[in-house]
Amino acid sequence: MPGVELTTSDNTHIIAIFREDINTARIEQFIGQFDPPRSQKNHQLVLGSGSHSIIKGARQSSDDILIIPAHVDRIKGIFQNTNQIIVNNAFAEKPHAVELIGNIEDIGLTYQRALIENLAHVKGSDAHSIEEMGRSYTWVKMSEPSFDGLKVALLDPKHCIIRSPDDCPQPGSVQITKISIKSKLCKNDGNGPIEIDLSPWYTAIIGSRGSGKSTLVEAIRLGLRRDNNKYLPTDQLKLLRSFKDNAFEPDSEISIEYRKVEDLYKLTWNQSGEMLYHKNVNGTWDIENTFSSSRFPVSIYSQKMLYEIATENGAFLSVIDSSDDVNYDEWLDQHTNLQLE
Structure with a gap:
């Protein structure tokens, strides 16, 4: 499944995951509606739209896109934003899940914990050194890897989502x-x-x-x-x-x-x-x-x-x-x- 990590105007990272058959033109069209500057390269791209607008735009295309605020409890995560109104507005658009690096109990502000307590918590495999490779993952229960399988699993995180370091269930012998x-x-x-x-x-x-x-x-x-x-x-x-x-x-x-x-x-x-x-x-x-x-x-x-x-x-x-x-x-x-x- 293709995916991109976006940087919003409020300096927040958001992950967008697309259906398997989505082509590059459709992805560029999705990003293009959020006022990307022409002069920046892709890895430096900061969109002109905020988290609220991007999550809303993705939800309007929810048949094709899953939208997940990235590493919400770390640098450039949405919970680093001290403007509670901006954070509340973003979650009012109902992202499909959040990427949580630590544990929800470690989040200091009560309102932030309340915003994500009923959402699926996932953790990406992004590694910035060789030693970190393979240590971070999310196990997803689905018959085979697919966009629709992931989408359904995110609706039932209690039974379908396990984040590292918790052990993944192993199939029977x-x-x-x-x-x-x-x-x-x-x-x-x-x-x-x-x-x-x-x-x-x-x-x-x-x-x-x-x-x-x-x-x-x-x-x-x-x-x-x-x-x-x-x-x-x-x-x-x-x-x-x-x-x-x-x-x-x-x-x-x-x-x-x-x-x-x-x-x-x-x-x-x-x-x-x-x-x-x-x-x-x-x-x-x-x-x-x-x-x-x-x-x-x-x-x-x-x-x-x-x-x-x-x-x-x-x-x-x-x-x-x-x-x-x-x-x-x-x-x-x-x-x-x-x-x-």
Whole structure:
């Protein structure tokens, strides 16, 4: 995303971040409306307009621009301005966030803390020496880096923004990274598989009745070979058999990509059989023959299964018994063998 740091007539720095497809002419047009002097070079440019006007101008183009007062608590930050009216007027135009280098508790004036307490606080990666590189950052929760993702994250800073030195959350050691399905009704316009990339944090599949949500769940169950679990309810087993018999053609296939720390695996299922692959350092898939469900832990529950867990005696115990951690059947076999010895 392109961005510029502007110096206003009241000696304040403001960051403007633009949508990905904005071109240089649009950026120059935006800056040009704030009375830039003709004689100064870009890095020396002091605009003729104040903070209030620039923030207001950006908000009027809010579909394309995010406006953030820079390092508000440091030199050339807006809180260095002793004119409270100018500061209040600037924040009355509702910037999208503020860059805060320190902590809000360290800001001495109560009115300044009140102005930013409900805004997102970010910190740029700007470094003025080699030693400072990488020490300052903001972690933003979004599925992939994008203008719209950043814009949404700034609306919910409590859950979507983390500033250094606080640690960023780390993804789990295991994750389903991608689902690929090709069946009678599940294919793209080119007759190829539908592919869905999954977030390491959380992915929600939303759709009306009959739109295919359960298809995805059962496809994961088949791809990860969880279709022979004796603890599955009878109705669920019938649904799986119907799914296998009626939803797939000879060239249909389910593919599940599964990450374990840094290793990536692919499990496939079709009517001819099941395969397991491991991605090598060259980026190609090698066949593996050592599948075990314990290598690929996952919990899969349909809506009906969740209902049974909540209402039927013993249903939750069955979930525990069938888990990879407990594996009651394996324990029972070992127990029986020990008794026979």
